[in-house]
Amino acid sequence: MSRAFKTVAVLLVLLSFAAGCQSMTGKSAGQNVDDASVTAAVKSKLVADKVSNLTRVDVDTNNGTVYLNGIVETSEHKARAEQLAWQAKGVKSVVNNLQVSKK
Numbered sequence: 001m002s003r004a005f006k007t008v009a010v011l012l013v014l015l016s017f018a019a020g021c022q023s024m025t026g027k028s029a030g031q032n033v034d035d036a037s038v039t040a041a042v043k044s045k046l047v048a049d050k051v052s053n054l055t056r057v058d059v060d061t062n063n064g065t066v067y068l069n070g071i072v073e074t075s076e077h078k079a080r081a082e083q084l085a086w087q088a089k090g091v092k093s094v095v096n097n098l099q100v101s102k103k
Contacts (some may be wrong), residue, residue: 052077059085069098
């Protein structure tokens with residue numbers, strides 16, 4: 001009986017935690033994981049693109065919408081970052097807020 005009680009208690013704590021996570025962010029744990037994996041996929045594509053040097057682009061994802069922020073050297077780099085973001089699995093839309101630096 002003690003083991004069953006502990007199991008039920010642990011399950012209740014986990015359910016409470018999961019519900020609390022959703023209520024604080026408005027997203028389920030699954031949505032948070034999906035957005036994190038999209039962000040990681042976009043970042044890896046940007047880092048892998050050695051020609052454009054897009055390692056300093058900030059990437060955030062919310063419900064499949066990728067937000068690109070930061071400063072790039074040229075308008076071509078800005079367009080390339082957006083193009084690479086679209087190639088990542090799970091991307092529903094891209095908001096390109098990148099600014100081109102004025103030299």
